[in-house]
Amino acid sequence: MNPFKIFIVEDDAFYGKMLKHHLLKNPDYEVEHFLNGNDCIKNLYRNPDVISLDYSLPDIMGHEVLKKIQAFNKDIPVIIVSGQEDITTAVKLVKEGAYDYFVKNDETKDRLWNSITKIRENLSLKNEIIELKETIGKKYEFRKAIKGNSSAIKGIFNLIEKATASNISVSLTGETGTGKEQVARAIHYSSGRRKQPFVAINVSALPETLIESELFGYEKGAFTGANTRKIGKFEIANKGTLFLDEISDMDLNIQTKLLRVLQEREFTRVGGNSTIKTDVRIIVATNKNLSDEVQKGKIREDLYYRLLGLPIELPPLRHRGDDIVILAKYFIEEYAKENKNKVPQLTEAAIKKLLKYPYPGNVRELKAVVELASVLAADYLIEDKDINFNSAHGTSDFLIEEDTLQGYVRKIIRYYLQKHNNNVLLVAKKLDIGKSTIYRMLKNKEI
Numbered sequence: 015m016n017p018f019k020i021f022i023v024e025d026d027a028f029y030g031k032m033l034k035h036h037l038l039k040n041p042d043y044e045v046e047h048f049l050n051g052n053d054c055i056k057n058l059y060r061n062p063d064v065i066s067l068d069y070s071l072p073d074i075m076g077h078e079v080l081k082k083i084q085a086f087n088k089d090i091p092v093i094i095v096s097g098q099e100d101i102t103t104a105v106k107l108v109k110e111g112a113y114d115y116f117v118k119n120d121e122t123k124d125r126l127w128n129s130i131t132k133i134r135e136n137l138s139l140k141n142e143i144i145e146l147k148e149t150i151g152k153k154y155e156f157r158k159a160i161k162g163n164s165s166a167i168k169g170i171f172n173l174i175e176k177a178t179a180s181n182i183s184v185s186l187t188g189e190t191g192t193g194k195e196q197v198a199r200a201i202h203y204s205s206g207r208r209k210q211p212f213v214a215i216n217v218s219a220l221p222e223t224l225i226e227s228e229l230f231g232y233e234k235g236a237f238t239g240a241n242t243r244k245i246g247k248f249e250i251a252n253k254g255t256l257f258l259d260e261i262s263d264m265d266l267n268i269q270t271k272l273l274r275v276l277q278e279r280e281f282t283r284v285g286g287n288s289t290i291k292t293d294v295r296i297i298v299a300t301n302k303n304l305s306d307e308v309q310k311g312k313i314r315e316d317l318y319y320r321l322l323g324l325p326i327e328l329p330p331l332r333h334r335g336d337d338i339v340i341l342a343k344y345f346i347e348e349y350a351k352e353n354k355n356k357v358p359q360l361t362e363a364a365i366k367k368l369l370k371y372p373y374p375g376n377v378r379e380l381k382a383v384v385e386l387a388s389v390l391a392a393d394y395l396i397e398d399k400d401i402n403f404n405s406a407h408g409t410s411d412f413l414i415e416e417d418t419l420q421g422y423v424r425k426i427i428r429y430y431l432q433k434h435n436n437n438v439l440l441v442a443k444k445l446d447i448g449k450s451t452i453y454r455m456l457k458n459k460e461i
Contacts, residue, residue, distance in 0.1 A: 017042060017043065017044035018040075018042050018043050018044065018063050018064075018134055019044045019046070019060065019061070019062045019063045019064075020037060020043055020044065020045045020046070020062060020063065020064050020065075020066065020130065021046050021048060021054055021057070021062040021064075021065040021066070022034055022037075022045060022046070022047045022048070022065075022066045023048045023050075023051060023054045023065065023066065023067045023068055023071065023079065024047065024048075024049070024066070024068045024095070025049050025050060025068060025070075025071050025072050026068075027049060029118070030047045030049070031047065032123065033047075033066065033122075033123055033126060034047045036123045036126075036127065037126070037127065037130070043130075046060075046062075050071055050072055050073045050074070051067075051071045051073055051074040051075075051076070051078070051079040052073050052074060054067075054079060054083075055079065055082050055083075055086075058082075058083065058086045058087070058090075061087070061090075062090060063090070063091075063133070063134070063137065064090065064091045064092075064093065064113075064130055064133050064134075065083060065090060065091070065092045065093070066093045066095055066126055066130075067079055067080065067083075067092050067093065067094055067095065068095055068096070068097075069094050069095065069096040069097070069098075069103070069107075070096070070097060070098075076094060076096075076107075077106075077107060077110065080092055080094070080107065080110060080111065080112060081110075084111055088111065091113035091114075091133045092111070092112050092113055093112070093113055093114045093115075093116075093126065093129055093130070094107050094112045094114070094115040094116075095116065095117075095118055095122065095126070096115065096116075096117055096118065097117070097118050098117070099117045103115075113129070113133065114129050160174075160193065160196060160197065160200055161337070161340050161341050161344050162334060162337035162340055162341065163336070163337065163340060164329075164333075164334045164335045164336065164337045166329040166333050166334050166335075166337075167329070167334060167337060170197070170326060170328065170329070173324065173326045174197065174200060174201055174204070174326070176324060177201045177205075177324050177326070178201055178204040178205045181205075181206075181207075181295050182323045182324050183295070183296045183297070183298070183320065183321055183322070183323030183324070184198070184201060184296075184297045184298075184323050184324050184325075184326060185297075185298050185299075185300075185304060185321055185322050185323055185324070185325045185326070186198060186297065186298065186299040186300075186326050186327075186328065187299070187300055187301070187302075187303070187304065187325065187326070187327045187328070188301065188327055188328030188329070188330070189301055189328075189330050189374075189376055190301045190375070190376065190378075191331075191375045191376030191377055191378035191379060192328040192329070192330060192331070192376045192377060193328060193376075193377050194259070194299040194328060195214060195257065195259060195299065197326065197328065198212075198214070198255070198257045198297045198299065199212060199257075201255075201297060202254070202255040202257075202295075202297070205255075205295070207253065207254050207255055207295060210251075210252075210253040210254030210255075211250055211251050211252075211253075211254035211255075212251075212254055212255050212257065213247050213250050213251035213254065213255070213256050213257065214257040214259065215228060215229070215247050215256070215257070215258060215259065216259045216260055217258055217259060217260045217261055217263050217264045218259075218260035218263040219260075222265045222268070225264065225265065225268050226268055226271065226284055227244060227246065227284050228246060228247055229246050229247050229248055229268070229271075229272070230246040230248060230249075230271070230275075230281050230282070230283055230284060231243070231244045231245045231246030231248075231249055231283040231284065232244050232246075232283050232284035232285050232286070233283050233284070233285040233286040235285065236283070236284045236285020236286070237284070237285065240285065243283070244283075246281075246283065248275065248281060248290075248292050248294055249290060249292070251294045252292055252293060252294060253293055253294075254294065254295070255294070255295045255296075255297060256294045256295070256296055256297070257297045257298075257299070258296065258297070258298045258299070259298075259299045259300075260299070260300055260301075261298040261299065261300050261304075261313075261321065262300040262302045262304065262307045262312060262313060266312075266314065269313070269314045269317050270314070272317065273314065273316060273317045273320060275292065276296065276317075276320045276321075277320070279291060279292055279293065280292060296321065296323075298321050304318055304321075304322070305318070330373070330376055331373040331376045331377055331379075331380060332372045332373050336369075338368055338369055338373075338380065339360075339365055339368065339369070341377060341380055341381075342360065342365075342368055342380060342384045343360065345380065345381045345384045345385060346358060346360070346384050346385075346387075346388055346396070349384070349385045349388050350388065355388075356394050357394070358387075358388055358391045358394040358395060358396050359394065359395055359396065360396045361395060361396060361397050361398065363397060363398035364387070364396045364397055364398045364400065364401055366398070367398045367401045368380075368383075368384075368401060371403055383401060383402065383403060384396075384401075386400075386402060387400040387401050387402070390402075424455065424460055424461050426445070427441065427445065427452060427455065427461050428461045430444060430445060431452075431461070438452050438453065438456075
């Protein structure tokens with residue numbers, strides 16, 4: 015670990031040495047003492063982590079030194095130490111960017127110690143956040159985050175590359191479960207905004223009465239129950255990316271306010287008067303056709319053109335060929351890691367079964383299917399019998415394997431008998447066939 019570098023700017027040689035001696039009790043600190051402001055300014059290239067600055071110096075006033083420090087690097091915390099208790103000056107300097115201000119007295123050395131300790135803790139936390147964002151960024155480098163090698167997904171890669179090279183709005187469309195949020199994150203973490211926040215909000219998951227305060231925040235007392243100020247998603251995402259999922263479900267009144275924010279790049283909190291500037295990249299997603307929603311009057315046409323930006327339509331999994339196997343193996347490996355298990359292998363029969371299914375639930379459904387298969391597998395080998403499709407879309411296993419018409423008839427009757435507890439009369443009525451047909455097939459052991 016590099017030493018924590020502290021500059022003390024103090025024209026009283028004895029007092030400066032006393033502060034230096036006190037701070038050097040921490041072996042991680044490297045402390046340098048300067049008797050005037052200009053010597054400090056000349057040594058800023060050494061990048062101190064914090065500066066203790068006497069306000070009254072023989073060559074230059076403390077507020078001038080503060081300005082030069084900020085011009086060099088505005089992130090260096092500066093603690094002003096003054097011989098006089100002047101509240102007006104203290105407030106002015108803190109407003110101008112000083113980290114802290116206190117008067118020289120018997121408690122100064124301890125206050126300086128505590129203030130520097132707090133600065134170091136905050137810096138450590140800030141560095142951890144930066145490292146975490148860089149780690150997340152690497153994770154979401156889109157060619158690593160989005161698995162697949164099909165021509166359909168390669169076309170998506172090309173569009174993502176274009177999206178990351180600019181701040182253009184992006185509209186993501188595609189069936190539910192195709193990975194729209196994953197693509198939105200990949201765009202953000204591969205763009206110039208990667209070190210800033212990525213904030214996601216599902217419009218359809220919030221009642222109309224809450225969506226405005228979620229987006230723009232509110233002031234204390236704006237409405238009953240608003241006991242404190244709330245910061246909205248636009249404010250949180252400033253300099254970063256705001257991802258609006260299910261944008262087609264947004265109320266028309268909120269659409270009007272969203273349009274103003276996109277046009278003016280500013281907004282006010284609910285119940286507030288202050289205008290807040292914003293610099294946010296917008297990515298929207300929907301499983302509907304936005305153009306059709308405009309025709310239906312559910313999306314404002316002017317907002318549509320603001321949001322459309324670079325349109326990216328994500329292909330359904332059934333159009334991605336062998337990507338199914340690539341994704342299945344990836345999900346199996348990830349599930350094994352999470353559960354600290356050996357990675358099970360897919361048999362050829364299991365792979366064939368996976369490739370024949372249409373996946374109405376797309377990537378999300380595939381993930382659920384192979385995780386269940388990993389649990390059911392014996393001896394870390396996933397067989398075709400371990401692959402179970404229980405789609406919420408109504409697609410059943412009996413349609414996966416190719417068969418003759420008579421074979422499909424047998425499967426359909428067997429499926430309905432199982433579903434209705436072998437009630438032959440009810441099944442005959444539902445399928446509009448004679449009950450004698452079912453009895454005959456049962457007698458001949460065809461079903």
